[in-house]
Amino acid sequence: MTSHRAYIIGDNICTDLIHPPNYFSLDKSRREKGFLRGVSTKWADTIRPGAIIIGGDNFGCGSSREVTAQVFHDRGVKLVLARSFARIFYRNMVNLGIPVCRYRGDHPWQHGEEIKVEHDGNACLIRSDQTSLTYEPPSSFVQHLVANGGLLQSIDILFSHAV
Amino acid sequence: MARNLIEKILDSHLLRQEDDHLLTTYDHLLLHDATGALLIKPFEELARPLAHPEKIVAAADHFVPPATAERAEILQQYLDFTSKLKGIRRKPFQGICHQILVEDPEVGPGQFIIGADSHTIMAGALGSMACGLGSTDILFSMVTGYTWLPKPPVCKLELTGSSAPFIRGKDVALAIVAEIGGTRAMPDYAYECFDRTTGLLTMDSRFSLACMAAEMGASFFIMVPDEITTTFLANKGNTTPPLLPDQDAAYETTLAIAMPNQSLVSIPPAPWHVEKASDLGDIIINQAFVGSCTGGRLEDIADTAAIVRGKKVADNVRLVVIPASQDIYLQAIRAGYIEDIIRAGGIVDAPSCGPCGGIDKGIIGKGQTMIATSNRNFPGRTGPGDTYLASAPVVAASALTGVITDPRNIK
Numbered sequence: 188m189t190s191h192r193a194y195i196i197g198d199n200i201c202t203d204l205i206h207p208p209n210y211f212s213l214d215k216s217r218r219e220k221g222f223l224r225g226v227s228t229k230w231a232d233t234i235r236p237g238a239i240i241i242g243g244d245n246f247g248c249g250s251s252r253e254v255t256a257q258v259f260h261d262r263g264v265k266l267v268l269a270r271s272f273a274r275i276f277y278r279n280m281v282n283l284g285i286p287v288c289r290y291r292g293d294h295p296w297q298h299g300e301e302i303k304v305e306h307d308g309n310a311c312l313i314r315s316d317q318t319s320l321t322y323e324p325p326s327s328f329v330q331h332l333v334a335n336g337g338l339l340q341s342i343d344i345l346f347s348h349a350v
Numbered sequence: 351m352a353r354n355l356i357e358k359i360l361d362s363h364l365l366r367q368e369d370d371h372l373l374t375t376y377d378h379l380l381l382h383d384a385t386g387a388l389l390i391k392p393f394e395e396l397a398r399p400l401a402h403p404e405k406i407v408a409a410a411d412h413f414v415p416p417a418t419a420e421r422a423e424i425l426q427q428y429l430d431f432t433s434k435l436k437g438i439r440r441k442p443f444q445g446i447c448h449q450i451l452v453e454d455p456e457v458g459p460g461q462f463i464i465g466a467d468s469h470t471i472m473a474g475a476l477g478s479m480a481c482g483l484g485s486t487d488i489l490f491s492m493v494t495g496y497t498w499l500p501k502p503p504v505c506k507l508e509l510t511g512s513s514a515p516f517i518r519g520k521d522v523a524l525a526i527v528a529e530i531g532g533t534r535a536m537p538d539y540a541y542e543c544f545d546r547t548t549g550l551l552t553m554d555s556r557f558s559l560a561c562m563a564a565e566m567g568a569s570f571f572i573m574v575p576d577e578i579t580t581t582f583l584a585n586k587g588n589t590t591p592p593l594l595p596d597q598d599a600a601y602e603t604t605l606a607i608a609m610p611n612q613s614l615v616s617i618p619p620a621p622w623h624v625e626k627a628s629d630l631g632d633i634i635i636n637q638a639f640v641g642s643c644t645g646g647r648l649e650d651i652a653d654t655a656a657i658v659r660g661k662k663v664a665d666n667v668r669l670v671v672i673p674a675s676q677d678i679y680l681q682a683i684r685a686g687y688i689e690d691i692i693r694a695g696g697i698v699d700a701p702s703c704g705p706c707g708g709i710d711k712g713i714i715g716k717g718q719t720m721i722a723t724s725n726r727n728f729p730g731r732t733g734p735g736d737t738y739l740a741s742a743p744v745v746a747a748s749a750l751t752g753v754i755t756d757p758r759n760i761k
């Protein structure tokens with residue numbers, strides 16, 4: 188079991204909230220300040236490495252700007268869960284080797300909550316009051332990409348046997 | 351076996367199946383300054399050659415001309431970078447990347463197109479599979495010549511009904527987004543859209559519709575080619591016979607959408623909150639914006655000119671018009687539309703994304719309200735104010751009255 192802080196956010200959290208456009212920058216220190224700033228300025232300032240982010244439906248809808256995924260990497264986020272992800276955002280996360288998984292149905296926590304959870308290493312998060320959330324592993328292709336550390340790290344593996 | 355259009359295009363681009371995903375080739379790869387600049391460092395670190403430089407189209411449209419010193423530096427880095435990529439098709443400053451892509455004679459039906467921007471899906475209006483990707487995906491495709499995807503389930507989407515005054519592709523797009531956007535989005539789905547309306551949507555309206563498939567959450571959106579498509583293609587010198595789905599092709603699901611009979615407006619904070627323009631109370635605006643890859647084409651500028659011609663933009667309202675490409679700009683000048691708009695008090699700016707991405711000229715301030723032909727109104731997207739989305743006729747009518755207005759009410 189490992190302990191983590193988990194941050195609960197609601198449905199339709201778009202890329203402009205995940206990373207407001209005015210934080211678009213090639214400078215990492217400026218870029219990472221924008222992380223979740225459209226959702227909560229407090230969280231933008233306080234989220235530490237090892238955090239778990241739990242969204243709802245259509246997480247990451249909107250822009251293809253990869254900075255919106257890169258900031259999860261910059262800030263050392265361990266795991267991102269959602270009921271559904273917007274396609275490009277999901278790919279961007281996978282391509283950068285950031286673990287993203289889907290869960291089914293509802294979870295017991297509220298938008299805006301910041302909670303302490305134990306990760307049992309088995310696709311399950313448990314809070315001290317015993318409320319929990321289980322999630323599904325991604326498809327095997329996606330698992331391989333994430334395990335390799337991302338898409339670019341997978342090039343040689345994917346094409347070693349290609350024509 | 352009968353195949354739908356997605357299956358045919360995938361079959362003709364398939365390298366191989368890898369686990370539960372496909373590796374495919376592509377015909378064009380689109381770059382622009384904002385997302386392209388993110389590629390520079392990783393591309394140099396990767397130190398691999400381009401797989402197919404001739405397939406790369408490099409636009410510059412987001413920071414054009416740049417509004418801040420930082421953006422000027424980003425733009426310059428991107429221009430320097432793309433000028434070193436030998437053999438690519440560089441097209442800086444010619445307009446919004448998605449528009450210059452569909453204007454390119456080599457871009458046509460049956461193709462697989464990827465781009466470093468979510469609205470790349472717009473090129474599906476020509477009967478091709480097109481999708482936006484992030485920078486790492488694009489970098490991977492630049493150096494390998496392939497991309498990866500799960501085989502998408504396909505929805506057959508039929509547009510029915512007939513056109514009504516002032517109803518454009520944007521209204522159809524908003525009607526569909528209201529139906530399937532937000533939490534109802536099916537992010538893995540591809541759509542094959544059959545235009546069965548009497549009168550048929552114009553090509554400009556189809557681009558506007560396909561562009562907003564990004565807001566529907568679609569993975570791909572194809573307008574099944576017909577005479578409107580072939581005429582557009584022929585006019586730009588592309589005579590490729592369009593690939594069509596087989597008559598008895600199977601689809602995972604179907605959806606029918608009737609042409610709206612009144613202008614629609616999307617209410618912030620998300621594109622899928624849609625109401626009839628005539629049902630809105632008096633919503634006072636500070637800015638009316640006609641532009642972007644969704645709403646800056648000749649049809650939109652012609653609509654704007656027709657509504658404001660001989661009239662005056664309301665006091666304290668800025669009407670900002672930004673043609674989607676230099677080619678459209680020139681056509682609008684020749685047709686007299688630009689003069690009509692300027693004489694009515696409108697501000698016309700050079701082709702670029704303008705305020706659409708919230709990053710350049712024309713953004714709105716705190717407490718301000720904009721009605722725009724662009725595609726997104728998420729909080730912060732176009733500046734700190736509120737943005738309503740609608741067709742050019744609604745935007746132009748609103749510019750005249752200073753409140754969001756159904757264009758049928760302008761005499």
Ligand code: SF4
Binds near residue numbers: 446702703706
């Ligand atoms: S016009 Fe807007 S939506 Fe289109 S490419 Fe530019 S920023 Fe993106």
